[in-house]
Amino acid sequence: MHHRDKTACPQGHPYDEQNTRWYRGRRYCKACNCKNGNQWRERKRAELGEVLPPGLTRRQAAAKTRWALRREKFGPSGVRPEIVARLREEARLRILRNGNQHSGKTHCCRGHKYQPGSYYVGKRGNRQCKACMLIHVGQKRWRTAAEKKRAAAVVLARAYMIDVGIRANREPDSAYWRARYEAAIARWQKLKQAA
């Protein structure tokens, strides 16, 4: 039988339209080509001493390496900064347009009711509960700048008093440290009353 009358390759793959590659007037079996190519590549990789990290496929290992390189180049996200900025801006506009999963809520996560004046509106249209902000900074009410300054002075005076107190305790015979400690306590109490 002549070669061109055969309907299948020596391995039995059909010489149909899909599986046949014509090259310089000869037919080649695509399935065999593919298999041989893969086997050749496997051999070559073994020769070159390819080592895959355990538990990863070759594709996963390559992706891991690629992302490591990208993170080195573009920072933690591994994506070009201009693309990150564009996606952020798109997300921001989308949220402004359509709202997000919080938009329909009538109360904040701590259960304070959202009503006019009870929240701030952020850049992305998000609502920030004022009562929660107060809780977050550990205050019962808003303080003026001067009040905040006085409160900070109390914190500093207290820290100083504790430092001196430790020193005075370590040297119980030292009148000098005892006196400094008492002065620090007095100063702290005075500042606390003023605040």
Ligand SMILES: [Zn+2]
């Ligand atoms: Zn074949």
Ligand SMILES: [Zn+2]
């Ligand atoms: Zn709240």
